[in-house]
Amino acid sequence: MALVLGVGASTVSAANVPEGVELAAQQEIVFNNQSEPATLDPQKIEGVPGSRVARQLFEGLVIQDEEGNILPGVAKSWEVNDDNTVFTFHLRDAKWSNGDPVTTSDFVYGWQRAVDPETASPYSWYIEMTTMKNAADIVKGNKPPTDLGVKAVDDHTLEVELDQPIPYFIRMLGHTTMVPAPREVVEEYGDAWTRPDHMVSNGAYRLTDWVVNERMVLKRNTSYWDNEDTVLDQVTILPVASENAELSRYKAGEIDLTGGSTPLAIEHYRQLKKDIPEQIHTTGQVGTYYYSFNNKRAPFDDVRVRKALSYAINREVVTDKITGQGEIPAYSFVPEITAGFSPEEPDWAKLSQQERVEKARELLEEAGYGPDHPLEVELLYNTSDNHKKIAIAIAAMWKQTLGVNVNLVNQEWKTYLATERAGNFDVARAGWVGDYNEASTMLDLLTTANGNNYPKYSNAEYDKLMSESKTIVDEQKRNDLYAKADAMLSRDMPVAPIYQYSTTRLVKPYVGGYPEANPEDIFYFKNMYITKH
DSSP states (O other): OOOBOOTTOOOBOOTTSOTTOOBOSOOEEEEEOSSOOSOOOTTTOOSHHHHHHHHHHOOOSEEEOTTSOEEESSEEEEEEOTTSOEEEEEEOSOBOTTSOBOOHHHHHHHHHHHHOTTTOOTTHHHHHHTTBTTHHHHHTTSSOGGGSSEEEEETTEEEEEBSSOOTTHHHHTTSGGGSOOOHHHHHHHGGGGGSTTTOOOOSSEEEEEEETTTEEEEEEOTTSTTGGGOOOOEEEEEOOOOHHHHHHHHHTTSOSBOOOSSOOOHHHHHHHHHHOGGGEEEEEEEEEEEEEEOTTSTTTTSHHHHHHHHHTOOHHHIIIIIIOSSOEEOSSSSOTTSTTOOOOOOGGGGSOHHHHHHHHHHHHHHTTOBTTBOOEEEEEEESOHHHHHHHHHHHHHHHHHHOOEEEEEEEOHHHHHHHHHHTOOSEEEEEEEOSSSSTHHHHGGGSTTOTTOTTOOOOHHHHHHHHHHTTOOSHHHHHHHHHHHHHHHHHHOSEEEEEEEEEEEEBOTTEEOOOSOOTTOOOOGGGOEEBOO
């Protein structure tokens, strides 16, 4: 415990503050989320902007430490039966922000709500991937949500039954879809339950203000079970999409942490490395930046067209000249940093860029395209300076090497998500950050039934491999199946991997407790604090 002294502040003790650190009198922080979340309903969230905020407002059975290791959350302990199909969780004495106790029934309701087709959760597939009993049939509408394999034995004992064991089940419980839901509030207010005047949450913070496209304000939830170790009293979250505007506001002292979802402009990054290197924090991430091909729309249903466009992307130019902050050119969908998995380099990645371009020309010509019949492509991306730069660069590569005519389409986050979901695109900018640190978090995305499989890739052999992998306890054997699945993606090219993510974030020197090594870029403001400055 630490004795913390701040001018005008009372003495504070907090387990996450190092001994002797002096805290500022005002414990408030401003974070730029870079996009306006489409929703803060945990069972309806998709994408990083929403989950980042929800992680501060809600807490599931488990959370993570600064290096990505699993820690107890609302569950203080758990045990599993001999065949790893029945998990029993013991809840601590936690409370909602209105003072009501958090019980096992809140988890049962939240999870049943996520798989209920009426909820239309974009992450219903995720619970199906946990192999929770009857989840697949419920998602398909063949069984009622009440048949889900989760039971409130009593208010503090939760039993979860799986159809088959998966070795990373506990890791999967850290996702925001898996948090509890306050039934009475949801049923009373419907979709309006996430408004500040209605929302009840069980995390370290509660939502007190939300001005769309301007700011969210989160204040400390004094009913949170670990409130005594929380130091920050207020978190203000901004939706500034422009990296240039974000940097200007950071320099002006209006932002304490930048978003990190997209890289800083490379010209700014190089100057910042000279001027304030100690404020630049870069971490490798389990995630891939890629372009989705609409596998159900001609001519992108032709693997030759997909491969030609992918081969013609000069990934080194993107990572060296546009992003330039530790990103690694991606030739496989699963990033190298993924725990326990080393992707095998595909044959086309071993070619020089000129050889790839020559192969791309051959493929496009075979598919019936050339100077007299150029391919027309509409490229969709969401609002961001860097997404725009990358789209312009890749459009130029396609035009110069293949004669492809590209029409760029920019949409703000909510509209972009809806367009992707509806399949109204030729090629779309996309990115996937792992929901847990294991190769399946990437590979499951492209299984036929996955709700976020916007490219609409469907391959029975691939689906079978991924289904079989969930029955394999031995990590090496499981990773052998993952390698086959990854190679299949390289063969079928439903998406074009461009680079492996790294997170580069500007953090003010007076911000303490920022996690330096979480491979999923998961952080909790409850672990941060403002030092005297």
